Amino acid sequence: MEEHYYVSIDIGSSSIKTIVGEKFHNGINVIGTGQTYTSGIKNGLIDDFDIAQQAIKDTIKKASIASGVDIKEVFLKLPIIGTEVYDETNEIEFYEDTELNGTHIEDALEGIRDKNDVEGTEVIDTFPIKFYVDGDNEVSDPKELVARHSLRVDAGVIAIERSILINMIKCVESCGVDVLDVYSDAYNYGSVLSATERELGACIIDIGEDLTQLAFYERGELVDADSIEMGGRDITDDIAQGLNTTHDTAEKIKHQYGHAFYDSASDQDVFSVNQLDSEETAQYTQKDLADIIEARVEEIFFNVFDVLQELGLTKVNGGFIVTGGSANLLGVKELLQDMVNEKVRIHTPSQMGIRKPEFSSAISTISSSITFDELLDYVTISNHDSEEFEEEEIEPVEKDTSSKSGGFDWFKKKTNKSETTHHDDVKDTEGAREPYSVEHGEHEQQEAQPKEESKFKKLMKSLFE
Structure with a gap:
């Protein structure tokens, strides 16, 4: 079979990461990566165009050399900042019996973009929740079914500020590659969850350099993100x-001695620190350092809890999943477990070469790309199974109802520091998708129907012209 590759770019506040991957029956095989640290990004957005552009070029070059792939087309990850998540419905009609295929599904989803009436925003992701054939026949995948008069889709929608979208795409495409599609982290996070977590209701917490992003999934679908x-x-x-x-x-x-949970930190691990106002060094223990780190990480988690309360999410039965670069810190899991009643796990990608939490978003972008390629018939891949993660055996936590706050089942009692015991198979890089903002020729699809350029891609072209 002809080789096909997916290339994702994750523009993060501390570094830009590129992954080249290929789809196998048991998941994604990473065949090359690139990572470049940069000061051109702040809060997940372009801060200095030239610096960010150079970092993107560097990481693409590194990934190209590592994988042996001439990278021409990429999938771009977008941050949650400046986004809105909501539900929408669209229906397309037929005037004769029609066998449904990926093109019809795409038409139904694309029609949702036209319904966005929030000025200054653009719909970037529409993901199906339910399909209805001929009014009341609910199906999970309508392909190959025959519709007599209509196909309706109930979909989740993610919209982002137009300026963020344009600047991100402009910066990436200025590096000589085409952006085939964009995926919000809000949608990508679904691939880091097990089927049980997605169904029961789980909260993903991605602690990055400047931003902490969170998304809540329940009954298999994205509920909200912030x-x-x-x-x-x-x-x-x-x-x-x-x-x-x-x-x-x-x-x-922080990287060498850091620990986020004071109770587990060592008071025997001593290190010396150069002082700003003196030529002498000072000595500290890991426990001293943990006292500082725990306070900030705890504050981050409390902010997450506040957002969940504002969204009215009272139960997180599927638990909390922590990822992102700061999830590398020792004690993060123990600290959060001490704060909530539900289970907690740290998510690290399982693929060789990217077994660090900071690569979760980049590899999830590839997972999202594969999911939509199969849904829309861009490619046909047999035996595509969602990557499942081994669920840790966690002892049941005794839930003290007296310690809950405001009816939020997952939330343990907030305590001040002074009250605690211490203070002291797949797509080619020349693949089937049309880039967002450039004209290009016919698709070379596997078992796919040619399609017209989408309204969204035409809009992107007009914005850049």
């Missing part, structure tokens, strides 16, 4: 201030 402007950089700043040292030194100390 972001908090607080992350790993704030932890480093706190360490620098608390230990009277530079930001760079604080960053190194």
Whole structure:
């Protein structure tokens, strides 16, 4: 079979990551990666175009060399900041018996974009929740069924501020590649959950450099998502201030000695720190450092809880899943487990070469791309199984109803620090999709029907012209 590749770009606040992957029956095989640290991104958005552009070029080059693939087309991940999540319905009609295929599904989903009436925003993701053939025949996948008069889709919709979308695509495409499609982290996070977690109701917490993003899934679908402007950089700043040292030194100390749960930190692990106002060094223990880190990580989690309460999400029966670069810190799981009644796990991608939480978003973008390629018949891949994760055996947590707050089942009692015991198979890179903002020729699809350029892609072209 002809080789097909998916290339994703994750523009993060601390680094830009590119993954080249291919689909196998048992998941995604990563065949090349690139990562470039940059100062051109802040809060997940372009801060300095030239610096960000150079970092994107560098990471694409690294991934191309590592994989042996000439990268021309990519899938782009977008942050949750500036996005809205809502539901919408659209129906397309037929005037004769019609066998449904991927083109009809795409037409139904594309029609939802026209219904967006929020000025300054653009719909980037529409994902089906339910299909209805001829009014009341509910199906999960209508392909190959015959419709006499209509196909309706109930879909989830993710819209983002138009300026964010344009700037991201412009910066990536200025590096000599075409953006085939974009996926919000809000949608991507679904692929890090097991089927049980998606069904019961789970909250993903992605702690990045500048942003902490969260998404809630229940009954298999995305319910809502949001972001908090607080992350790993704030932890480093706190360490620098608390230990009277530079930001760079604080960053190194965080990675080497950092621990987010005071109770488990060591008071025997001692390290020396250069001081800002003195030529002498000061000595600290891991427990001293944990006291600083725990306070900030705890604040991040409390902010997440506040968002969940604002969204009216009273139960997280599927548990909390923590990922992102700051999930590498020791004690993050133990701290959150100490704060909530539900199970907690740290998510790390299982693929060789990217077994770090900070790669979760980039590999999830490839998962989203594969899911839609199969749904829309861009490619035909047999035995496509969602990647399942081994669920950890966690002892049941005794739920003390007296410690719950405001009826939120997952929430343990908030305590002040002073009250605690311490203070002291697949797509080619020349694939079937049309880029967002450039004209190109006919598709070379596997078992797919040619389709017209979507209204959204035409809009993107007009915005760039």
